[in-house]
Amino acid sequence: MPFLGKDWRSPGWSWKKTDVGWKRIIFYGHELEDNNKEIDLKALCSDNKENVFVGEVCELASAKRKKDLYNNNTKSQFVFTDKWIYVQKGSTKERHGYCTLGEALNRLDFSSAIQDLSRFNYVAKLFQLIARSQLRNLSGAAQKNYFNILEKIVRKVLDDHYNPRLVKDLLQDLSSTLHSLAIHVGRCVLVGNVNIWLCRLKTIHEWKQQLNNLHIPKQICNGVSFNELPLHTQNDILCKLSDACDIINLGQATPTLQSLSESSILWKKLCHFHFSDKQFCKNLVLSKSDHVDWKLMYFTLRKHYPMREQYGDTLHFCKHCSILFWQDRHLTLLLKDCGHPCTAIDPDSCLMPISPQHFIELFQF
Numbered sequence: 001m002p003f004l005g006k007d008w009r010s011p012g013w014s015w016k017k018t019d020v021g022w023k024r025i026i027f028y029g030h031e032l033e034d035n036n037k038e039i040d041l042k043a044l045c046s047d048n049k050e051n052v053f054v055g056e057v058c059e060l061a062s063a064k065r066k067k068d069l070y071n072n073n074t075k076s077q078f079v080f081t082d083k084w085i086y087v088q089k090g091s092t093k094e095r096h097g098y099c100t101l102g103e104a105l106n107r108l109d110f111s112s113a114i115q116d117l118s119r120f121n122y123v124a125k126l127f128q129l130i131a132r133s134q135l136r137n138l139s140g141a142a143q144k145n146y147f148n149i150l151e152k153i154v155r156k157v158l159d160d161h162y163n164p165r166l167v168k169d170l171l172q173d174l175s176s177t178l179h180s181l182a183i184h185v186g187r188c189v190l191v192g193n194v195n196i197w198l199c200r201l202k203t204i205h206e207w208k209q210q211l212n213n214l215h216i217p218k219q220i221c222n223g224v225s226f227n228e229l230p231l232h233t234q235n236d237i238l239c240k241l242s243d244a245c246d247i248i249n250l251g252q253a254t255p256t257l258q259s260l261s262e263s264s265i266l267w268k269k270l271c272h273f274h275f276s277d278k279q280f281c282k283n284l285v286l287s288k289s290d291h292v293d294w295k296l297m298y299f300t301l302r303k304h305y306p307m308r309e310q311y312g313d314t315l316h317f318c319k320h321c322s323i324l325f326w327q328d329r330h331l332t333l334l335l336k337d338c339g340h341p342c343t344a345i346d347p348d349s350c351l352m353p354i355s356p357q358h359f360i361e362l363f364q365f
Contacts, residue, residue, distance in 0.1 A: 083108075083109060083325055083326050083340070084108075084323050084324065084325030084326070084340040085099065085103070085104055085107050085108060085323065085324055085325070086099065086321075086322060086323055087099045087104075087317070087322050087323065087324050087362060087363075088322070099363065100139070100363060101130075101134060101137060101138065101142070101360070101363040102137070102138040102139040102141065102142030102143075103142070104324065104359075104363060105130075105138065105142045105145060105146060106141060106142055106145050108315070108324070108326070109326065110123055110149050111148075111149055111152060113326065114149065114152055114153055114156060115156070116313065117162065117312070118311075118312030118313040119311075119312065119313045119314075119326075120153075120156070120162065120163070121163065121166060121311055121312070122311040122312075122313065122314050122315075122356065123149075123153070124153060124163070124166050124167060124170055125166070125309070125311075125356045126356040126359055126360075127146070127149070127150060127153070127170055128166075128169065128170040128173055128174075128356075129356050129357060129359075129360055130146065130360070131170060131173045131174035131177050132173050132177060133360075134360060135174075135177055135178075135181070136181060136190060136191075138191075139191065140191045140192055143191060143192070147200060147203075150170075150174075151203075151207075153167060153170075154167060154171075154207045154210070154211070157211065157214075158210060158211070158214060161214070161216045164211050164214055165245065167211060168208070168211050168212075171204055171207055171208050171211070172208070174204060175201065175204050175205070175208070178197065178200070178201055178204070179201070182194075182197060182201075227254060227256070231256070231260070234256070234257065234260060235260050235263070235266070238250065238257075238260055238261060238263075238266055239266060239269055242270070242273060242274075242308075242310055244270065244298060244299070244302075247261050247266070247270075248261065262295070264291075264292075264294050264295070267294035267295040267297075267298055268292075268294040270294075270298055271294055271297055271298050271301065273308060274298075274301070274302075274307040274308045275301045275305055275307075275308075279301055279304075279305055280297070280301075309355055309356070311355075313326075313327075314353045314354055314355065315353075315354045315359060316351050316352065316353055316354060317351070317352045317353075317354050317362070318340060318342055318344075318347070318350050318351055318352075319350045319351075319352060320342065320343070320344040320347075320350040321340065321341075321342050321343065321344070321350070323340045323341075323342075324354065324362070325340040327351075
């Protein structure tokens with residue numbers, strides 16, 4: 001099929017071959033055609049008495065009616081499974097407009113990303129940053145999609161018991177932001193009916209209660225337990241943790257782990273992992289014996305500097321193509337696929353991992 005599209009740099013349209021020729025495919029969801037087979041094109045055109053639709057104009061009206069009907073019957077505003085999007089920051093001769101944060105949130109496949117444990121923490125942290133400062137900048141469709149994906153995140157935590165503390169912090173920040181916008185700033189900054197936001201606040205409160213009542217059952221293991229491991233093995237496991245809260249909580253399990261969690265060497269490694277030597281010199285904390293208190297230094301540095309973020313998998317940005325995409329590690333290793341239609345001679349040299357904060361800044365104009 002020849003390349004067809006509104007822009008010569010765009011990925012083009014999707015087409016399928018029929019008995020009467022090629023037909024363009026319009027994606028509004030996998031269940032769109034099945035749910036709306038009874039919709040007749042002529043009936044849709046004749047419903048509007050004030051305007052007469054002919055040809056392609058009538059087809060556009062039909063597509064809009066189908067989309068509205070699909071949105072009313074489903075939770076998701078749009079169903080996109082795009083692995084990459086073009087980030088447009090200004091108008092050019094070939095392309096007009098720009099890509100917004102809401103459009104990126106709608107088009108990138110975050111619903112599938114949260115099912116991957118290597119991407120779950122990344123998506124949850126991104127949603128937390130959006131809840132803190134970018135919620136009112138989202139369109140109505142993006143806000144609807146945001147809460148739909150958030151529901152899936154909460155459901156995954158309740159089912160798999162994976163990282164409930166991160167999601168609790170996310171819901172707390174979201175609840176505080178909505179309360180501040182609705183009470184102190186004013187309801188005019190929120191898109192949609194006020195009753196919808198009251199229902200969302202109620203839903204968030206129910207999610208928080210479910211997570212607070214979450215009970216993780218004790219796993220039955222017939223092999224060697226954690227306490228039966230040698231002390232140096234337990235200490236090596238503690239050194240692999242990058243979150244101070246995890247170390248403190250693990251130290252409350254047994255007296256042995258309590259002693260290991262207070263090790264000065266452990267907290268020294270944690271400080272060097274998150275902060276630089278230059279930051280140490282400005283905030284040096286000494287104990288009574290003139291030795292460095294590394295645990296106290298860690299919490300002191302955390303108040304002044306951002307900690308290093310570590311994720312199993314992140315979004316990537318191609319500086320050559322201006323494309324934001326999920327990179328499939330398996331395809332990259334097996335097929336040498338860079339994850340998007342890159343035209344660079346050396347695609348790997350153009351790739352840049354995007355942190356959640358960088359993702360927010362990417363759409364600030």
